[in-house]
Amino acid sequence: MRASALLFLRWRQLVLCVFGALLLLIFLSSIFPSRSRGHSSRSVELLPxxxxxxxxxxxxxxxxxxxxxxxxxxxxxxxxxxxxxxxxxxxxxxxxxxxxxxxxxxxxxxxxxxxxxxxxxxxxxxxxxxxxxxxxxxxxxxxxxxxxxxxxxxxxxxxxxxxxxxxxxxxxxxxxxxxxxxxxxxxxxxxxxxxxxxxxxxxxxxxxxxxxxxxxxxxxxxxxxxxxxxLALPVTPQLLSDRIPGVGDEASRKIYQALKEAGILDENDFMRSDGRRLVCRAVLDRRNAFPVSLKKWEHHIQEELNAAYAYHExxxxxxxxxxxxxxxxxx
Missing domain, CATH: 3.40.50.1820 (Alpha/Beta hydrolase fold, catalytic domain)
Structure with a gap:
């Protein structure tokens, strides 16, 4: 009886821990919603x-x-x-x-x-x-x-x-x-x-x-x-690949790193000034972070950087x- 009672108590504690962890995840996700607004999970095609x-x-x-x-x-x-x-x-x-x-x-x-x-x-x-x-x-x-x-x-x-x-x-x-x-x-x-x-x-x-x-x-x-x-949002290595269909993870990371090295992002990865006032394309070109394949996404990238700075976008x-x-x- 003692062994079965101990087993039951341990099982009950495990269930309570799992349940508590789930509640904590739900609570945290409501306070800190994911910045990724992934495009791949959408079930509707844009066909106007x-x-x-x-x-x-x-x-x-x-x-x-x-x-x-x-x-x-x-x-x-x-x-x-x-x-x-x-x-x-x-x-x-x-x-x-x-x-x-x-x-x-x-x-x-x-x-x-x-x-x-x-x-x-x-x-x-x-x-x-x-x-x-x-x-x-x-x-x-x-x-x-x-x-x-x-x-x-x-x-x-x-x-x-x-x-x-x-x-x-x-x-x-x-x-x-x-x-x-x-x-x-x-x-x-x-x-x-x-x-x-x-x-x-x-x-x-x-x-x-x-x-x-x-x-x-x-x-x-x-x-x-x-x-x-x-409010302003930090620029992450995954920001552009999360938001822009067609921009891959590697390109997103390269652009983030180029912006970081150029001092466009502060120590907390926030934009230092409005993207419209930055010659971002020139900065990225100098660091080989903006290949020809990304040129068609130039306006998309600018919109995301402007939105991250949160002035008028x-x-x-x-x-x-x-x-x-x-x-x-x-x-």
Whole structure:
């Protein structure tokens, strides 16, 4: 009896230890989420359908199962709708920037019908683009029998300013403005304005002050609003291979090492300054860390370094919170 009782106690202790370890892992993963937003685990392919109306190109894709919501994506300055989808036979001129494409993947996996429209000019213009976008969106919704579904919008930088005013013409259920404070100080809106989430980078102090003012105006009108502050992230040896399909582990490590040796990364592997202010390509070329095969990923690499510095760049840091925000306001 003593031997069996001792065996039972040891077995019970082992079970409790394993269970405790699992709980600890779950707790730690919730506090320190993985920086890898791996592309290989995604179950949806990015295969858009291209369209053109009023001289504006647009791309769209339906989820594998019946859509339960709609997402409109508005790019930033110097970008296009094609930046949200990977290059494919469906879209040979798409480039699939790493942070942008993750919003399309997440939307499709969440059963959202996704559409992105290119601005008329380099940046969005209310006069030139509002009527076009309203016509394209309304026509696309009708043609694909999506009437009655919740409709959401996400705009980055110039696209965020545009979405903030577009919401006066189109009834969105909720919006997300990324690295943008919107045009609320010059807008006439009421409590029926859609709930607005601001995802911004507080390192950009001027814009952070603008976001605070916009949130104050929204709250005064009784409009739901929250913010997500996106902070700087360390550059790791696996950063680029984790985020950019097509960049392998060896290339990612070489680029990391070149940045480290050049003093572009500090002792904790954070970017010392905005990637836009660095001649990163020249630095990498001098250290033979940027072979010809990587040239097509130059814009992708720059986006990741800019996002890591966290001053003004599209970022998927608020990806999960964005879709939680949409889900909370989808009725």
């Amino acid at each position: 359908i291209l369209g053109s109306k009023h001289g504006s190109e647009f791309l769209w894709q339906m989820p594998p199962r019946p859509a339960r919501a709609i997402l409109f994506l508005a790019h930033g300055c110097h970008c296009r709708a094609t930046f949200f989808w990977d290059k494919s036979p469906n879209c040979p001129h798409c480039i699939g920037l790493p942070e942008d494409r993750l919003y399309v993947l997440k939307a499709l996996e969440s059963r959202y019908a996704v559409i992105a429209i290119s601005s008329t000019n380099t940046c969005w213009d209310r006069q030139a683009d509002t009527g076009k976008v309203v016509s394209i969106l309304q026509g696309w919704i009708r043609e694909n029998r999506l009437d009655g579904l919740p409709i959401f919008a996400l705009g980055a930088s110039s696209g965020g300013y545009f979405v903030s005013t577009l919401a006066l013409r189109l009834r969105f259920n909720a919006t997300v403005l990324m690295i943008s404070e919107g045009h609320f100080e010059v807008m006439d809106f009421d409590r029926d304005y859609p709930a607005t989430l601001f995802a911004h980078m507080p390192r950009d102090e001027r814009r952070a002050i603008g976001v605070a003012r916009s949130m104050k105006l929204l709250k005064e009108k009784g409009v739901g609003t929250e913010e997500i502050q996106c 599209m970022t998927s840091v608020p990806l999960e919170r964005t879709f939680d925000w949409f889900a909370d306001h989808g009725k």
